Amino acid sequence: MTSPQTLSQEDQEGLKASVFQRLHPRAYLERFVAEGYRPDGRSFSSWRDVSVNVGSISTANGSALVRIGNTTVVCGVKAEVAEPELDCDTKGFLVPNLDLPALCSPRFKPGPPSDEAQVLSARLNEAIVASGVLPLESLCIHPRKSVWTLYVDAICINYDGNAFDAALLAMILALKNTRLPKAQYDEQTGRTLCSRTETDGLSIQRIPFAVSFGIFDSSHILADPSSFEEPLLDGTLTVILDEHADILSASQIGVGSSTQDALSTCISQAKQHHAAVFKSIYT
Amino acid sequence: MASSHISKAESSYIQAGLTSKDPQRLDGRNLGDYRAVALETGVAPLANGSAKLNIGRNPHNGSGGTEVVAATKLEVETLEEGAVDKGRVVCTVTCSPAAYPHLSPNAVEDLQYDLTTVINQTLAHPSLHPGNLRIIPGRKSWLLNVDLVVLADAGNIYDALFMAARAALWDTKVPRTRFVQFKARKGGVDNVGKGGDGMDVHQDVTSGFDTRGAHSAADFELPDYWDEGEVLDGRDRWPICITLNLVPPNHFLDATTSEESAVPLKLLLVFSFASIEVPTIQAMRFIGTGETSSPELRQLIKEGQRYAADTFKALQSKLKAEDVRRNQKTRELFASR
Amino acid sequence: MAQIGFDRRRINGPEESFAVIFEDNEEDPSKWKAGMARVGRLPLAIRPIFLQPGLIEQANGSAFIETGKTKIAVAIYGPRQSKNIAFHDKGRLNVEVKFAPFSCQKRRAPIRDAEDRSIAMAIHQAILPSVRLETMPKSVVDIFVTILEADGIEGCVAVGSVAASAALVDAGIEVYGLVASTSAAVNGDELWLDPSNEEAAQSKGTLVLSSMPALNKITSVWQNGEMLPDQVLAAVDICEKQCVEIHTVVAEKLRETHSL
Numbered sequence: 001m002t003s004p005q006t007l008s009q010e011d012q013e014g015l016k017a018s019v020f021q022r023l024h025p026r027a028y029l030e031r032f033v034a035e036g037y038r039p040d041g042r043s044f045s046s047w048r049d050v051s052v053n054v055g056s057i058s059t060a061n062g063s064a065l066v067r068i069g070n071t072t073v074v075c076g077v078k079a080e081v082a083e084p085e086l087d088c089d090t091k092g093f094l095v096p097n098l099d100l101p102a103l104c105s106p107r108f109k110p111g112p113p114s115d116e117a118q119v120l121s122a123r124l125n126e127a128i129v130a131s132g133v134l135p136l137e138s139l140c141i142h143p144r145k146s147v148w149t150l151y152v153d154a155i156c157i158n159y160d161g162n163a164f165d166a167a168l169l170a171m172i173l174a175l176k177n178t179r180l181p182k183a184q185y186d187e188q189t190g191r192t193l194c195s196r197t198e199t200d201g202l203s204i205q206r207i208p209f210a211v212s213f214g215i216f217d218s219s220h221i222l223a224d225p226s227s228f229e230e231p232l233l234d235g236t237l238t239v240i241l242d243e244h245a246d247i248l249s250a251s252q253i254g255v256g257s258s259t260q261d262a263l264s265t266c267i268s269q270a271k272q273h274h275a276a277v278f279k280s281i282y283t
Numbered sequence: 284m285a286s287s288h289i290s291k292a293e294s295s296y297i298q299a300g301l302t303s304k305d306p307q308r309l310d311g312r313n314l315g316d317y318r319a320v321a322l323e324t325g326v327a328p329l330a331n332g333s334a335k336l337n338i339g340r341n342p343h344n345g346s347g348g349t350e351v352v353a354a355t356k357l358e359v360e361t362l363e364e365g366a367v368d369k370g371r372v373v374c375t376v377t378c379s380p381a382a383y384p385h386l387s388p389n390a391v392e393d394l395q396y397d398l399t400t401v402i403n404q405t406l407a408h409p410s411l412h413p414g415n416l417r418i419i420p421g422r423k424s425w426l427l428n429v430d431l432v433v434l435a436d437a438g439n440i441y442d443a444l445f446m447a448a449r450a451a452l453w454d455t456k457v458p459r460t461r462f463v464q465f466k467a468r469k470g471g472v473d474n475v476g477k478g479g480d481g482m483d484v485h486q487d488v489t490s491g492f493d494t495r496g497a498h499s500a501a502d503f504e505l506p507d508y509w510d511e512g513e514v515l516d517g518r519d520r521w522p523i524c525i526t527l528n529l530v531p532p533n534h535f536l537d538a539t540t541s542e543e544s545a546v547p548l549k550l551l552l553v554f555s556f557a558s559i560e561v562p563t564i565q566a567m568r569f570i571g572t573g574e575t576s577s578p579e580l581r582q583l584i585k586e587g588q589r590y591a592a593d594t595f596k597a598l599q600s601k602l603k604a605e606d607v608r609r610n611q612k613t614r615e616l617f618a619s620r
Numbered sequence: 621m622a623q624i625g626f627d628r629r630r631i632n633g634p635e636e637s638f639a640v641i642f643e644d645n646e647e648d649p650s651k652w653k654a655g656m657a658r659v660g661r662l663p664l665a666i667r668p669i670f671l672q673p674g675l676i677e678q679a680n681g682s683a684f685i686e687t688g689k690t691k692i693a694v695a696i697y698g699p700r701q702s703k704n705i706a707f708h709d710k711g712r713l714n715v716e717v718k719f720a721p722f723s724c725q726k727r728r729a730p731i732r733d734a735e736d737r738s739i740a741m742a743i744h745q746a747i748l749p750s751v752r753l754e755t756m757p758k759s760v761v762d763i764f765v766t767i768l769e770a771d772g773i774e775g776c777v778a779v780g781s782v783a784a785s786a787a788l789v790d791a792g793i794e795v796y797g798l799v800a801s802t803s804a805a806v807n808g809d810e811l812w813l814d815p816s817n818e819e820a821a822q823s824k825g826t827l828v829l830s831s832m833p834a835l836n837k838i839t840s841v842w843q844n845g846e847m848l849p850d851q852v853l854a855a856v857d858i859c860e861k862q863c864v865e866i867h868t869v870v871a872e873k874l875r876e877t878h879s880l
Binding site for chain 1: 627629630631632633634636637638639640641642643675676677678679689691693694695697716718720721722723724725727730762764765766768769770
């Protein structure tokens with residue numbers, strides 16, 4: 001360890017580049033963007049590979065693992081029985097949460113959910129509950145007495161940006177994979193009993209599909225931002241499409257683009273991406 | 284937990300003494316010697332069982348030593364659906380901040396957690412479960428809370444905690460309960476329908492389904508009786524812990540605080556003596572850095588068993604003496620009235 | 621109104637919900653019960669281990685391990701500066717264990733509980749003697765363990781220790797040797813290696829042995845429940861042999877990953 005290690009020419013160049021990236025991340029990204037590329041070699045509009053694996057966790061009623069590039073999200077659905085609220089006595093509960101544990105990135109600390117996780121959970125809740133993925137009435141076992149509660153818990157195990165798209169995809173796939181046991185409410189005993197053998201799938205009505213873009217330097221639109229790009233962005237724009245590529249929502253966080261047609265560019269790019277991957281994921 | 288509040292020089296001085304051919308300890312004890320242990324049961328009148336234990340109190344001024352108070356409290360618990368109806372045992376260790384003045388509040392909390400985990404995993408294990416914690420089968424049972432408070436820590440806390448817990452559990456009296464049941468007349472609906480023709484068949488079917496229904500209400504009462512109840516089933520089995528402090532090639536018992544900080548590794552062996560000839564190991568833990576090999580481990584378990592048997596015998600005779608003492612006291616109390 | 625379990629930092633469900641209750645009359649008669657011979661495995665057979673080091677890019681080192689149904693991800697961050705102001709001439713090892721809410725038969729609410737802590741303690745002890753902490757004063761090494769699916773606490777401790785040790789090596793942290801770990805349970809008169817949740821629950825006593833097979837040293841024995849001293853010693857011997865095999869597999873996998 002005493003003698004300085006001799007590095008090859010190539011290694012030294014690489015070391016210089018990584019030091020530059022560490023110290024001046026913004027300038028580093030700017031130089032790539034000026035050449036029309038991104039640090040990981042993608043063009044502005046290209047996506048990282050999306051891969052999915054469904055139903056690998058046997059303790060959950062439904063589960064899915066989604067990878068977008070290196071970002072990995074695991075989602076499991078646990079069904080429990082609860083009493084409905086008084087004012088909507090046939091509605092079940094759908095409780096989506098995203099956890100960004102300290103395991104997935106040095107940015108997160110152990111303990112209660114970080115601000116980022118809270119924001120993402122709230123957005124996911126909105127995307128799933130508000131867009132009517134699953135009518136809550138279909139979770140009713142017996143009006144006023146017994147309904148299903150679906151805890152949809154997603155955990156990011158490798159954070160490399162764009163956790164929202166990955167988490168939404170994982171949650172929807174896990175819900176599609178979910179099978180609930182046939183349940184019967186017994187009025188005499190006030191208990192809900194379930195069958196060990198017979199199960200039913202959920203009646204999923206809509207399949208929201210999120211496509212996120214980052215806005216860099218108020219003029220460049222970067223699809224599927226990575227964890228290196230994310231902190232440098234002015235804002236992010238998320239378009240959520242349904243299974244027919246119709247727009248369910250479009251939202252923007254942070255400062256938008258100065259060019260007028262940023263939104264329409266994003267929407268058309270989102271539709272292209274949808275056409276490219278949606279079928280292969282959901283078949 | 285290796286609270287490094289002694290200097291390197293002091294630590295190596297202690298180690299040198301312990302590892303030498305003719306081992307020397309700071310307080311002149313032999314390697315296998317305990318400090319004086321003082322034990323008193325029945326110290327908390329409101330608890331179902333209690334004990335106060337001190338290891339190493341200074342005989343001249345009555346101060347110092349590791350001091351632990353243990354108390355058990357029984358609570359009635361209504362069973363959840365699908366729960367095992369045998370009652371539960373829950374152990375909790377609390378450390379007084381005064382016992383650990385050099386630790387931050389967070390560190391004390393972590394320590395508390397760690398101690399609780401070891402005690403709870405061992406004492407609440409199904410293999411030691413007392414048989415008489417059931418009140419109404421399937422409905423109600425006793426929750427046995429074992430609370431341990433560390434008042435002062437002058438080393439060897441695990442042995443002290445297990446010994447105090449054993450004494451408190453030995454002392455625990457479970458109140459006698461009498462099962463009271465109210466039974467509705469068999470198939471209330473049936474009786475109403477009696478005499479009606481053709482309806483009977485249908486109603487019989489309903490009541491046949493109804494075996495689970497609320498036909499009977501059950502509760503319990505506490506009969507008024509002169510004593511506080513019966514002892515816990517299998518109270519002989521409550522285990523004791525022997526902490527072997529390893530300073531290869533030697534090991535020693537009952538380390539003081541400074542000895543603990545000088546020793547890298549300790550081995551906890553928890554033995555239960557349902558019969559004195561064939562004790563069982565109820566828990567085993569390694570704590571600290573340093574490692575051992577299986578031939579060494581074999582030797583350590585053998586020696587540990589011997590130490591544990593001695594400690595067990597001493598503790599057992601003390602517990603019986605305590606029982607006698609307290610009966611005596613009660614008798615005198617009545618006699619003086 | 622104060623709600624139990626209400627946390628405004630999360631999306632909340634109803635105040636109370638209960639795990640599914642099954643009709644008991646439909647229980648599968650072919651199910652394994654206590655006292656029966658082991659189903660599907662020989663008494664001394666372990667579930668095959670799949671280990672993948674370095675899956676978590678953001679971490680200094682990581683490992684994903686899967687054996688039977690158990691799935692555990694481990695990430696190492698550090699050595700990094702200790703937030704604790706007090707001076708330590710040795711580094712510290714900080715192990716945090718987290719269960720995914722869907723990892724067990726019953727849903728685990730996302731709060732730290734005693735079980736997390738006890739597994740963390742056991743894994744900490746298993747790997748602590750192997751790490752050269754004296755080479756990193758004033759630092760802390762964070763080991764984050766996320767259990768995605770659990771099949772027996774003993775299995776989680778054993779497999780978690782193996783994964784944590786592999787992740788330490790993947791992070792380039794100096795160790796004396798790789799730690800391998802196996803669990804065993806006493807069922808009837810037999811000793812079963814690597815028990816599943818059900819098998820461990822039915823057994824009288826369980827034991828997890830962690831060792832550094834390269835040095836022939838035992839780092840930890842984590843034993844619970846009733847076992848005779850002879851049973852413990854027999855279990856230690858058998859587990860130690862098994863650890864040698866696990867060590868070979870893990871070392872081979874690490875060599876493979878890092879030579880690429």
